[in-house]
Amino acid sequence: MTKQVEQLDRVIIRFAGDSGDGMQLTGDRFTQETASFGNDLSTLPNFPAEIRAPAGTLPGVSSFQLHFADHDIMTPGDAPNVLVAMNPAALKANLEDLPHGATIIVNTDEFTKRNLAKVGYGSDPLGDGSLSEFKVSPVPLTSMTVKALEDFDISKKDAQRAKNMFALGLLSWMYNRPTEGTHGFLKSKFAGKPEILAANLAAFQAGWNFGETTEDFAVSYEVKPASLPSGTYRNITGNLAISYGLIAGSRLSGLPLFLGSYPITPASDILHELSKHKHFGIRTFQAEDEIAGVGAALGAAFGGSLGVTTTSGPGMVLKGETLGLAVMTELPLVVVDVQRAGPSTGMPTKTEQADLLLAMFGRNGESPIPVLAPQSPSDCFDIAIEATRIATKYRTPVIVLSDGYLANGSEPWRIPDTSTLPDLSVTFTTEPNGDDGAFLPYRRDPETLARPWAVPGTPGLEHRIGGIEKSDGTGNISYSPANHDLMVNSRQAKVDGIAQDIPELEVDDPTGDARVLVLGWGGTYGSIGAAVRRVRRAGGAVAQAHLRHLNPFPANLGEVLRSYDRVLVPEINLGQLALLLRGRFLVDVIGYTKVRGLPFKAEELAGVVQEVIDRAE
């Protein structure tokens, strides 16, 4: 039977099921297939912090959303066109996000009386007409998988567990995805378990065949590859890109990488990744706590390593005192805070941007630290290199504010030619810099205001550093009022001066006559960009700019802010950047904030932008 193939320019699919149903894996595989097909894409994993919440319950629902298109896209999409719901809980938890006419593929085997009751369904939504505005495809996924695997020598439980591969096969058929990658992936994942491997391959194929033969699915869809700039691509998450960026930073600076870290969601994957690459000379130290993680990294930095620590909000708070020591000792240190919803434990697996003021000011005394924020998963690579550059050149800790959305979300990344990456080579001080052969550990470079980095083992430069106020030049303990004033101001001037060494803020204003600027920072770049596109398509004029350097700000930021009648600042916090902008530039920016643990929806933001434009007129 030849089936009709319909062309689409973009699709948003959400896979949803129990935490134990393998939805993250399914989504990830579909993403890899889609990436290798050449679509542009963006993903949004969303899962509970509990490893296995009670089966079939609403808190246990885990989902993975993928947006793919034949053109370049900026977000994982606001609302799914297709929902794959593995049980009633997954249907109920995700239904409110579906637009009218969306397709729902449900695993009918799980729609038992008991499972329905568990999530409060009084009647079966598949039979009571409540889903009439959607295109519902009921598929007995579990029983069909079990049937397809009845000849295999595996337990019924193992057969049932392969249902996610059946679903993946079905969706792969529906969207004409290449399947070689998934075959290869399964072969390596189950290399030691030939029966399980064969069963998963068979389930995947059975799902594909089911789509091809059943009359329930009359149409398959095609989304042509996007025309992306030429090059070699891979799909990459923010956490992986940070890890690779740190390894690159180590190579480019010529410094061995030392990671001191304590496991914390959603940052742990950086620790996992770096610990796999010891052949790069990387030392990973899983410390007894967050404080020891950063302490060991600072100790390694004293010894001449590229010291790195990775964490999330609660850990960031614990590291505060050591960051102050790093400010005082003026040693390079890269600190990655993968922000999550707070305060306190908050919502560990949900995203937020509410650590900005913590990064800026969350230490005792005047304690300036450069702050950077990546704007997309792949930008995490470049930001990690930039953090290495600033930390080593200016002998300062640098904070990178990633977030849960960037960390776990993914997009295609054009792999850079490593010969085009910047040279960050570091020269340690090996000769005395004072009169009579004395070494002055706090005699600053007149241009960068950085102090010399002389590592233990260097003869003649023995010196002592520490957290007590340093005397300018000698670094000896000093309680002199004038010296303290000088040193506080020198540390601030050093960080402020970095503004001359970073790119100016670029504004995207295609018509050149926009009166409204939307200014964001960090992980909201995609949502803001998609919203701005919508507004422009509808005929609105709006300018967009995005901050990757938050301390210091780009040198032209004040000028940019003053060139627009209205400045809108959307943030996933209660207005932290807005507070900084108002305080620094006396510009009455308009904040727009939401803290739902999720990225902004483009449609919602577009409405806000349009409203500001309308009011400006």
Added chain:
Amino acid sequence: MPSDNGFDAGAGPKGLKLVPRSDTQYKMKDFKSDQEVRWCPGCGDYAILAAFQGFLPELGVPRENIVIVSGIGCSSRFPYYLSTYGMHSIHGRAPAIATGLAASRPDLSVWVITGDGDGLSIGGNHLIHALRRNVNINVLLFNNRIYGLTKGQYSPTSEAGKITKSSPMGSLDSPFNPVSLALGAEAGFVARTVDSDRKHVTSVLRAAADYEGASFVEIYQNCPIFNDDAFEPLKDPAERDTRLLRMEHGEPLRVGADRGVVRGDYGELTVADIADVGEDRLVRHDVHRPDPGYAFALSRLDYPAFDHVPIGVFRDVARPTYDELMNEQIADAKADQGSGELSSLLHSGDTWTVN
């Protein structure tokens, strides 16, 4: 062959086998910095500093390869007074900072200077973990059983009921026994000495430096301002020899001339009159017992207070060091996979090409 200074001739301390040897014959004065020492008159820290400065030339390593890391407290001013590299860090964190330094720089001799407040209270967690990992550092814990720098509050080693500024009706805390704690944390080398006995301090420092891994040395130290004479019964020439249990490997354990250590029914050690039990029943000290139970039993001989207090090396048992294991993994990974190549790393996994 041990040389005159106690270390193997030529090779130097075993704990510093990866540290370069020095051609320079250092003297004590070579390790004095130009900073004025600012402890209170009569502070035990002076004696420890002098003993340490006098001992460092024995190491036979270049001055620039020695690093002193401290936390916060009176004792933690130590690095400023030594002409080596040093970091006076933050309260309690010195073991963590030293761990990062030692693990990434096996060519350094790293010494952590801490106190009973710094190392056992705010930094207790880092201390026990550094010991269990057996990072190649030497931890010198100056125990004066009081907070000095904050002017006289009770510390984790202060005796229960102690009257201080923050415990006017007596402290409610039971104290730690630092040696018992270190042994419980799996330390492979644990020793104790007394600030005023320079010869003994030096012998213990020598043994600590010779240990491959984390060595823990408790040093009884007098604070003349806030807890004067806390260890006086162990220092008073008239009394000390009847109270100190000077442990020597291979020798019977004696307290003074008349008493000695014998085993009890449950594996514990007790002190008895030799006249009652006979010479033959005295336990011969063995620092190399793999089971820490023996050393732990020795550490409990501190009680009742000052009746008999062991000093010297409790335990000296070889364990793999953290830094060596870490470096081995790197070497193994390089041998397996070759030295990492950035471009191939970035291209690993599923890739596709757009023309």
